[in-house]
Amino acid sequence: MRVVGVEDGLALCEAGGERREVEIALLDGVTAGDVLLVHADVGLVKL
Amino acid sequence: VRFVDEFRDGALGQKVAAQILGVVEPGRHYKVMEVCGGHTHSIYRYGVDDLLPDNVELVHGPGCPVCVIPMGRVDDGIAIAREPGVIFTCFGDMMRVPGSGGTLLDAKAQGADVRMVYSPLDALRIAKAEPDRPVVFFAIGFETTAPSTALTLKRARADGVENFSCMCNHVTIVPPLRALLESPDLRLDGFIGPGHVSTVVGARPFEFIPADYGRPVVIAGFEPLDILQAIHMILAQLAEGRCEVENQYTRVVPYDGNPAALAAMAEVFALRPHFEWRGLGFISQSALRLSDAYADLDAERRFPVPGVRVADPKACQCGEVLKGVIKPWECKVFGTACTPEHAIGTCMVSPEGACAAYYNYGRFARDRVVA
Numbered sequence: 001m002r003v004v005g006v007e008d009g010l011a012l013c014e015a016g017g018e019r020r021e022v023e024i025a026l027l028d029g030v031t032a033g034d035v036l037l038v039h040a041d042v043g044l045v046k047l
Numbered sequence: 048v049r050f051v052d053e054f055r056d057g058a059l060g061q062k063v064a065a066q067i068l069g070v071v072e073p074g075r076h077y078k079v080m081e082v083c084g085g086h087t088h089s090i091y092r093y094g095v096d097d098l099l100p101d102n103v104e105l106v107h108g109p110g111c112p113v114c115v116i117p118m119g120r121v122d123d124g125i126a127i128a129r130e131p132g133v134i135f136t137c138f139g140d141m142m143r144v145p146g147s148g149g150t151l152l153d154a155k156a157q158g159a160d161v162r163m164v165y166s167p168l169d170a171l172r173i174a175k176a177e178p179d180r181p182v183v184f185f186a187i188g189f190e191t192t193a194p195s196t197a198l199t200l201k202r203a204r205a206d207g208v209e210n211f212s213c214m215c216n217h218v219t220i221v222p223p224l225r226a227l228l229e230s231p232d233l234r235l236d237g238f239i240g241p242g243h244v245s246t247v248v249g250a251r252p253f254e255f256i257p258a259d260y261g262r263p264v265v266i267a268g269f270e271p272l273d274i275l276q277a278i279h280m281i282l283a284q285l286a287e288g289r290c291e292v293e294n295q296y297t298r299v300v301p302y303d304g305n306p307a308a309l310a311a312m313a314e315v316f317a318l319r320p321h322f323e324w325r326g327l328g329f330i331s332q333s334a335l336r337l338s339d340a341y342a343d344l345d346a347e348r349r350f351p352v353p354g355v356r357v358a359d360p361k362a363c364q365c366g367e368v369l370k371g372v373i374k375p376w377e378c379k380v381f382g383t384a385c386t387p388e389h390a391i392g393t394c395m396v397s398p399e400g401a402c403a404a405y406y407n408y409g410r411f412a413r414d415r416v417v418a
Contacts, residue, residue, distance in 0.1 A: 026307040040166045044305060045301075
């Protein structure tokens with residue numbers, strides 16, 4: 001999913017028109033525009 | 048779409064298939080197990096096996112988290128769901144897994160407040176919105192989803208959400224692989240390693256497979272070209288007399304995994320001494336419970352659970368399917384009494400289950416002898 005915004009340890013991500021809040025505690029330096037591999041609303045890795 | 052389209056290129060797929068043909072010995076039969084249910088799904092969705100030579104057989108492994116949940120654990124979950132006031136949350140496919148007296152969906156129809164969530168964070172949001180009711184999350188999955196549960200429990204603790212708890216059914220991938228390798232009724236030549244699990248644990252935990260059992264492992268992604276390339280890498284190892292762990296999914300999987308995820312898991316979880324797997328029986332140290340530091344968020348300590356072992360229905364052969372001993376269509380009830388709409392076994396419930404993959408993508412009659 002592509003990150004469109006970051007706030008309070010959560011990233012607002014978008015994929016296929018759907019937007020979800022994703023936990024990014026496992027990743028460093030996530031910013032808007034990053035693409036994340038997401039499982040169960042948790043970002044596991046930056047692609 | 049970046050990272051997707053370029054891994055679904057049909058012309059490239061034909062080229063990799065030709066390379067595979069170049070490394071197989073004509074007289075030899077190869078059995079390669081894809082460990083992960085996500086791979087099984089992709090293989091049949093895209094027809095990957097149609098591109099393989101006849102003497103390369105794909106065997107489906109136990110890596111579907113819903114499929115390996117035994118009936119007794121479903122009964123335990125339903126017992127908690129029926130406790131007064133409880134809001135019981137779980138992933139959607141889990142709601143359709145049969146226990147001895149029905150599914151969580153049946154319990155919902157009978158009045159229990161069972162809700163589907165896409166994430167444990169959704170369950171935590173419900174707990175915050177309904178502070179007067181206990182909210183339980185039924186956690187399942189391998190090391191892929193365990194970090195999401197761990198982070199949710201850490202967030203619940205940090206935010207002081209006291210009405211939230213978790214029934215932990217997380218399992219680990221290495222012990223069942225070792226059990227399969229010790230199984231006398233299964234001869235495998237190599238493994239397509241689980242890509243998403245490896246994102247968390249890395250490739251290193253699989254080094255025991257070449258070291259102790261002399262079988263190659265290639266960690267693979269989930270697009271058709273990923274899987275084809277991984278099969279080529281396994282067969283090339285066999286042709287060259289090599290045996291090692293290789294990583295095809297380098298765009299996602301670091302060799303040492305995700306240390307932040309592993310640290311969160313180590314803080315929140317502890318290994319259970321043993322855990323029952325559907326079809327595989329009890330396997331030592333193969334599942335996770337909440338650590339003592341998070342015991343107050345453990346639903347199994349907050350609510351009474353029956354904890355009774357329940358045998359699978361006699362007609363159901365999920366166990367043999369999960370071990371790769373039989374193909375789904377060889378099961379007595381496949382496609383007749385057991386369908387995705389009315390599943391008897393777990394392998395037909397989850398989209399990652401081998402039976403559902405065969406059924407949904409039209410392989411239900413493959414090689415079946417018609418009188």
